[in-house]
Each structure stands twice: as C-alpha cells, then as structure tokens.
Amino acid sequence: MVQLNDSNEDADELREAVTYDSDTGTYNSRSNWTDGETPSLSVAVTVAAATETPVEQLRPLAEVIDTDALDRIFDPSSGAASRYPSTSVSFRYEECHVTVYADGRTVVSRR
Numbered sequence: 001m002v003q004l005n006d007s008n009e010d011a012d013e014l015r016e017a018v019t020y021d022s023d024t025g026t027y028n029s030r031s032n033w034t035d036g037e038t039p040s041l042s043v044a045v046t047v048a049a050a051t052e053t054p055v056e057q058l059r060p061l062a063e064v065i066d067t068d069a070l071d072r073i074f075d076p077s078s079g080a081a082s083r084y085p086s087t088s089v090s091f092r093y094e095e096c097h098v099t100v101y102a103d104g105r106t107v108v109s110r111r
Helices: 009-017 039-051 067-073
Strands: 019-021 026-030 088-093 096-101 105-109
Touching: 026 039, 039 067, 039 088, 039 096, 039 105
Parallel strands: none
Antiparallel strands: 019 026, 026 105, 088 096, 096 105
16 A cells, blocks of 8 residues: 655655646646556545645545555556556545546546
C-alpha cells in the first residue's frame, strides 16, 4: 500500500503534473508507472488536486479499491497493459469519478 505524506517526493512530482481541462471539466495526470509511480499514487494525487485537499487528508484509497490489485493491473512488467491497451478501471473516490487507463492516464471528474 502507498504511504503518502507531505515529504513524499513522488507525490510532490505528480501533484505538479496534474492538469485541468476546462473543456471536459477533468483533472488529468499521466505516468509510465515506473520509478515508484504507481496507479494508486497517481489516483491519490490527482484526486487531491481535483478536491483541493492535501493528499494525506484523503480517505485511504484502500478503503475504496484494492490498491495492490490496481497497481498489478497496470504494472509494466506484467505486460497486461501492452496486451490489452484499452484496459481501464473506473471507480468513485472522494466524491469523484476516477478512471485509470493502461496508457498511463488518470482522469478525475468531480461529477
């Protein structure tokens, strides 16, 4: 499970990479899921940006989804994402609709 706090360098880097698309009303981040960047970390950071909430104040993501399973689905070493490039996982978290895509996108909507 990902441990998040203000000193988490991965979270800080990802937080800076979150963009807002005013046309779609979504917050977006992209990762190649390497160097410690995991889908679960990307979800937490992107939702934090969307809700303007510090990451460490969010409800634990593991209460909503099996974070180990989420990370395994998109683990580059498994090859699953390259075999099934249209794979995505969607769920609700912190009053947001979250979708994680095999190509490394995390898209969050407050709808």
